[in-house]
Amino acid sequence: MESLRPTSPAPVARVLVVDDDVILGGALCDLLRQKGFYVVGQVSSGPEAVALSAEEEPDVVLMDFRMPMMDGLEAATLIQARSALTQTVMFTAYDDETLNAEASETGVYCLLVKGCNPDLIVEMVKGAAARKRELERKT
């Protein structure tokens, strides 16, 4: 786990990055910071993600699907059980229809495929954060 400070003075959203590939996770963090997000942390497993999200209460969890010990979907379910408004953007290398359907049922905001345009990642994280704020307003 790495504690990081925001590079933007006015972060639009608090994001937790979860990927078992540390280099990829780092690249995601860098990009998100550049685009003005506040990265609350970068972890490389599902249990770590559940623990840190309970501690930091991020708006959005940008999470890899296939990780050792616990997959992203399971971790997302546990995170949502604790803080229902936290939005999850799933990031996966496989474009599975079944996974897409399961993610949708679990309440995952969206599922992105690795190799998509990074701008789309930024857009989706933004969208997820907006949804969180909207839900907060409603409640």
Added chain:
Amino acid sequence: VALYLILIAGILAYNARVTQHQRSSALVVNIAGRQAAFAERYVKDVLLKAAGFQADPEGDARNLQRTAAALLHGGEVRAVQGAFATITIQPASSDWKVIAKLEHEERLIQKLVGRGEAVLATDPASPEFSDRVQELRITGAQVSAISNDAVGQMTLDLDNSLRQLRLVGLALGLIGALAAIAMAVLLRRTAAKQARQFGTLVHQSSDLITVIDPEGTVRYQSASVEQVLSLPASKLVGSNLCSLIHPEDVPRALALWADLAQRPHATGRVEYRLRSGNGSWLHVESAATNLLLDPTVGGLVLNTRDITERHEVEEAIKKLQVERGQLLDRTVQATEQERKRIAVELHDGPVQRLTALDLKLTWIGGEVERGQIEAVDRLQEVQSLLREQIRQLRLMMTQLRPPILDERGLEAALRDHLISSENGVELQVSVEASLLKRLAPAQEIILYRVAQEAVANVLKHAQAEHAWLTLQERSGQVLLEIRDDGVGFDPLMIPHSRNGHFGILGMRERVEMAGGSWDLHSVPGGGTLIRASLPRE
């Protein structure tokens, strides 16, 4: 043939004898002489009557005519003189030559009588009367001469004919006798040769020829048993064959013999083990034929052959097949593991790295954005290339081993990845799956690969618009069907070099190795159906 020839010769000889007898009896009476006498008497009576003497020339003439006719036909005349002669006409020879000659004679006599009547109708005082009388004399003399010649010729002809008949009969008889002797010798030699050959075959054959009753008691045993079982044939005769058969095989042998005994001339085969004289067991195949009703055999004939070597080869082949199956299974498993490993490595390595690179380049692009449009453009080009590489790698990973197959099972994998294989092709794939629960992992991968190969073939060759994939359970079997509405093909006409053929063989082999069944139905123009079923584990 000989008998036939002898019979013909006999008939000819008999005919010759009969003809000779007839000739003797027919010619006992010298027709010519009697005819000459008749003619002279006739002339005398006619002339006497004509000259005014007391006589009954007309009655005499009739009697004489009848007498002559009777004699000519081989009959007999009791009395020649007077009007009350008793004449008996009997059938003469049937020889046409004799009859022709006799008829000729008769016609001459008729002519003579006719002339006589003409003389009678003439006035004795008339000038031509003496001329007629003279003519009658001459005719009578001619008749006599002609008749003598005819009889002579007839006798000569008959003699010749008889001689020829005798010769022909003798020749035919001789030929017949020789032919009969030759044939008898030939037949005896052939029979002896066949008997020797049969004896040699039975004795020198490596097969055992055994005659038993339905209970197994040996009635006859060929000498080859000494070579095959190291037992003397004499020891077996009278004993029960079952005492030599392996106890586990006895019921099978007895069942066959009992069954055959119910059906005359029926045959059957059975394999069993026979104990040889040195105590070792031989695997034999015995062909049995029911000849119980054949009076020369009166038993079941067993033709028994040592198949120990063949049996050993078959056992070796079976063992090799099992080993081959295990090897294939291990190869398939190893291949699957390797595919999985490569897919995981692609996922964990290049895909993650390239994605990270893409993100980093995006970050760099964000930093150099202002005032360096060209650099940003270049960066975006590099990123496009990167993303294409990532996409290719992802496709490769899925084809190698879709993780969803392990994670969610066959149904999900079929729905996700077979449908995704239609990308870029106008093919609609409908998936209908109704499994009650997940299959064993090994079965899932087999059926997934079958479906993958089948769909790949549809895409490559079928030119189909639709494909239907069904996965269901039925009576303890898991049934996978892949059907398309494409051009189809003749399954017998697949060229061996075609890759698809190996694919089909591979599919079939995988399914059958797993204890399942596989079949393919296709006709040109009628689409293709591939069906694979596995027993539910």
